[in-house]
Amino acid sequence: MSISEEILKLIENGITEWDEIYTRLINNHKKNAVSMAKNRLIQQGKIKEETINGKKILSIQHENEELISDVDAYLFEHSQEIKEYFKLILHQNPDNRTFNIKEFILSFPHLAELSDIIKNNPFEARNILTNIYKETYEELFAEETNITHIFITNLLTSKKKLSEIGANDIGKLVEFECSIVQASKNKSRTTEAEYLCFECGTKRTVKLDFWEDPEKKKVSCPNCSNQRMTIDSKSRITFQELIVQQLEVSQDGKQHTASLFLEDSEPIYSGKLRVVAVPIEKYKKGTSVADIHLYAFGYEEIDNIDINITEDDIENIYKIAKDPEVIEKLANYMLRETKGMDEVKKAIFLQQVKGVEKGDKRRNLNILLITDPGVGKSTMMHQLKKLPNTKYATMSGASGAGLIGGINKEKTEFGESWVVKPGIYALADGGTVCLDEFTHNKEVMPYVHDAMESQMAKITKMQNNLELPARCATLAACNPKLGRYDSNLSVMEQVPIKPETLSRFDLIFPLRDVPDNENDKDILKFIIRSGNEKIKGTEKKIKINGVELSDELLIKYLHYVDENFKPTISDEAEELIIDYYLKMRELSKNGAITITTRQAESLIRLSEVVAKARLKNEVDTEDAREAIELMQFCLEQISYDPETGKIDIDKVYGIPKSKREKSEQVLKIIEDENKCKDIVSEEIIFERAEKEYNITIEEVERILEVLSIRGEIYSPKFGYWRTT
Numbered sequence: 001m002s003i004s005e006e007i008l009k010l011i012e013n014g015i016t017e018w019d020e021i022y023t024r025l026i027n028n029h030k031k032n033a034v035s036m037a038k039n040r041l042i043q044q045g046k047i048k049e050e051t052i053n054g055k056k057i058l059s060i061q062h063e064n065e066e067l068i069s070d071v072d073a074y075l076f077e078h079s080q081e082i083k084e085y086f087k088l089i090l091h092q093n094p095d096n097r098t099f100n101i102k103e104f105i106l107s108f109p110h111l112a113e114l115s116d117i118i119k120n121n122p123f124e125a126r127n128i129l130t131n132i133y134k135e136t137y138e139e140l141f142a143e144e145t146n147i148t149h150i151f152i153t154n155l156l157t158s159k160k161k162l163s164e165i166g167a168n169d170i171g172k173l174v175e176f177e178c179s180i181v182q183a184s185k186n187k188s189r190t191t192e193a194e195y196l197c198f199e200c201g202t203k204r205t206v207k208l209d210f211w212e213d214p215e216k217k218k219v220s221c222p223n224c225s226n227q228r229m230t231i232d233s234k235s236r237i238t239f240q241e242l243i244v245q246q247l248e249v250s251q252d253g254k255q256h257t258a259s260l261f262l263e264d265s266e267p268i269y270s271g272k273l274r275v276v277a278v279p280i281e282k283y284k285k286g287t288s289v290a291d292i293h294l295y296a297f298g299y300e301e302i303d304n305i306d307i308n309i310t311e312d313d314i315e316n317i318y319k320i321a322k323d324p325e326v327i328e329k330l331a332n333y334m335l336r337e338t339k340g341m342d343e344v345k346k347a348i349f350l351q352q353v354k355g356v357e358k359g360d361k362r363r364n365l366n367i368l369l370i371t372d373p374g375v376g377k378s379t380m381m382h383q384l385k386k387l388p389n390t391k392y393a394t395m396s397g398a399s400g401a402g403l404i405g406g407i408n409k410e411k412t413e414f415g416e417s418w419v420v421k422p423g424i425y426a427l428a429d430g431g432t433v434c435l436d437e438f439t440h441n442k443e444v445m446p447y448v449h450d451a452m453e454s455q456m457a458k459i460t461k462m463q464n465n466l467e468l469p470a471r472c473a474t475l476a477a478c479n480p481k482l483g484r485y486d487s488n489l490s491v492m493e494q495v496p497i498k499p500e501t502l503s504r505f506d507l508i509f510p511l512r513d514v515p516d517n518e519n520d521k522d523i524l525k526f527i528i529r530s531g532n533e534k535i536k537g538t539e540k541k542i543k544i545n546g547v548e549l550s551d552e553l554l555i556k557y558l559h560y561v562d563e564n565f566k567p568t569i570s571d572e573a574e575e576l577i578i579d580y581y582l583k584m585r586e587l588s589k590n591g592a593i594t595i596t597t598r599q600a601e602s603l604i605r606l607s608e609v610v611a612k613a614r615l616k617n618e619v620d621t622e623d624a625r626e627a628i629e630l631m632q633f634c635l636e637q638i639s640y641d642p643e644t645g646k647i648d649i650d651k652v653y654g655i656p657k658s659k660r661e662k663s664e665q666v667l668k669i670i671e672d673e674n675k676c677k678d679i680v681s682e683e684i685i686f687e688r689a690e691k692e693y694n695i696t697i698e699e700v701e702r703i704l705e706v707l708s709i710r711g712e713i714y715s716p717k718f719g720y721w722r723t724t
């Protein structure tokens with residue numbers, strides 16, 4: 001007689017308490033074999049197990065006698081292989097409880113059909129696998145594990161987009177990639193409750209479904225006629241409800257979202273995931289229509305979107321990279337709706353290439369565009385949307401929460417709940433944040449500064465401190481305060497950005513809208529022609545070394561370069577970089593602000609991305625020279641002082657030399673007045689400045705502005721100033 005048959009016989013003879021059956025059978029059989037036989041009988045639907053008065057009671061299930069599941073038969077037939085797999089993963093890490101289907105099939109290729117079996121019967125398969133896992137665990141560590149279930153990942157097949165998951169997938173496993181856009185705080189879910197009968201004292205344990213309220217559930221007493229037992233105790237596990245978003249933008253420009261339920265795992269608040277889940281239904285009250293939600297069986301965090309690069313792609317990438325002007329050409333292709341502005345386009349392309357990771361050091365390039373109205377900064381930014389992980393926001397509509405993240409009370413599938421909403425910086429982790437109207441909102445600026453600096457999005461609210469990874473490049477754009485960029489003035493006089501934030505930008509470009517007949521004609525021609533081509537569908541195909549460019553190939557190029565090249569700096573390139581740095585430092589020697597290693601680090605990052613873009617593992621002199629040229633181009637634009645005819649670093653981060661004297665004089669007037677009065681009115685400052693130093697009102701106004709951005713003076717009341 002088999003163990004199963006012995007168990008059935010004992011139950012038939014009135015011995016229904018599991019402890020007793022177990023004790024009897026382990027005299028003649030191995031302990032594991034006895035537990036497994038019981039589990040198998042339960043899975044087959046031959047017996048039922050219930051906890052009554054704290055004891056496991058077995059009973060024979062007559063109605064289901066015919067039903068022996070294929071899943072169950074298959075998994076038990078191969079339980080040895082499955083055990084072997086669990087032993088392997090538990091040896092490496094005793095906390096691992098993930099059944100990675102792909103990994104399993106690689107070890108046991110003859111069991112490849114397992115993937116489909118699990119996929120089509122997820123809950124049943126997970127229960128059996130969990131039992132086998134628990135047995136394996138007990139054998140290995142001689143103690144029980146109290147996990148509720150194992151995780152399942154890597155389906156091999158059935159990869160879908162979130163938007164493709166529908167009615168046909170209900171109850172079956174699907175795999176998809178997504179990013180988290182909202183996450184509830186950790187909650188508890190009651191999975192099982194023990195009910196007590198007040199009439200006769202019987203206890204009964206019942207499993208609970210997601211949508212069941214344990215307090216309202218009608219549980220009748222198995223022992224007497226009481227139809228309503230009362231809750232005595234509960235078993236809980238952690239539970240989290242996420243809103244996830246499809247990574248790909250759909251044809252209609254929308255990004256599909258869905259709610260995803262996670263059970264029994266560590267809380268997670270941002271990032272990208274590859275999820276294996278079962279679509280489950282929740283019916284709208286009184287209708288036959290149900291919402292589809294996703295119940296996770298397991299997930300892996302992913303860094304990048306799964307970009308599939310073929311051998312052909314690699315061949316094409318190398319062909320493209322051979323072109324000596326590869327950077328210019330790819331930059332032009334990436335930003336093909338913008339005419340001219342070659343240096344800016346080049347810089348933005350290089351920004352997407354990204355520097356080399358070196359411990360804690362920021363590898364992302366930050367770029368600031370100060371543009372005259374109508375120059376097309378927004379068009380430029382919108383063209384980047386085609387790249388993965390790029391997010392666009394305008395500071396005029398942004399809040400700190402929108403950019404960095406926030407914790408709010410929101411309606412969820414399970415009532416109102418505190419939820420974490422990662423902001424743009426966390427959503428763009430690994431990519432680029434485009435911030436339009438950068439100077440529009442002074443309150444938000446410190447958040448941006450912190451994210452740029454720490455590469456983390458720090459959310460602090462209601463005694464919660466969350467740090468979400470935000471390894472992003474920042475492309476910021478703003479209009480100069482006076483309407484048009486004026487090269488006679490310093491950067492700070494025209495854009496109210498604090499020097500510490502300004503210095504986080506590796507490259508600053510003023511983009512001026514200077515009327516120029518030839519150039520204007522070219523631009524207009526370009527706009528008309530590209531419009532015509534779009535209407536006719538005759539857009540020119542652009543080729544590099546015979547390879548036709550596409551957005552897809554561009555994305556692959558950037559991805560391949562980032563995965564495969566980590567250039568170091570050659571001795572010759574090092575010499576060039578140091579030479580240039582020393583020269584700039586010498587130039588800024590007599591200024592209020594000197595070039596520091598921060599600018600040197602920018603130069604190093606820039607050299608690295610140039611080399612990377614050219615598929616090199618070493619920065620050579622050619623790359624270093626190109627980086628220096630780009631930086632020099634920016635510096636000439638922003639720090640050339642027409643009054644002295646020299647490059648003046650103070651024109652970027654402070655007050656140009658030619659004006660420093662005047663601003664010191666204005667500061668002196670305020671200090672002087674403050675000696676007897678707490679605050680000094682603008683009229684007095686204007687009057688004294690004009691009379692004593694011959695400084696015009698207009699100039700004084702600009703000086704006051706700069707002094708206040710620099711934190712040397714502040715205005716406690718409109719029209720009044722005092723020193724800090």
Ligand SMILES: [Zn+2]
Binds near residue numbers: 198199200201223225
């Ligand atoms: Zn009762």
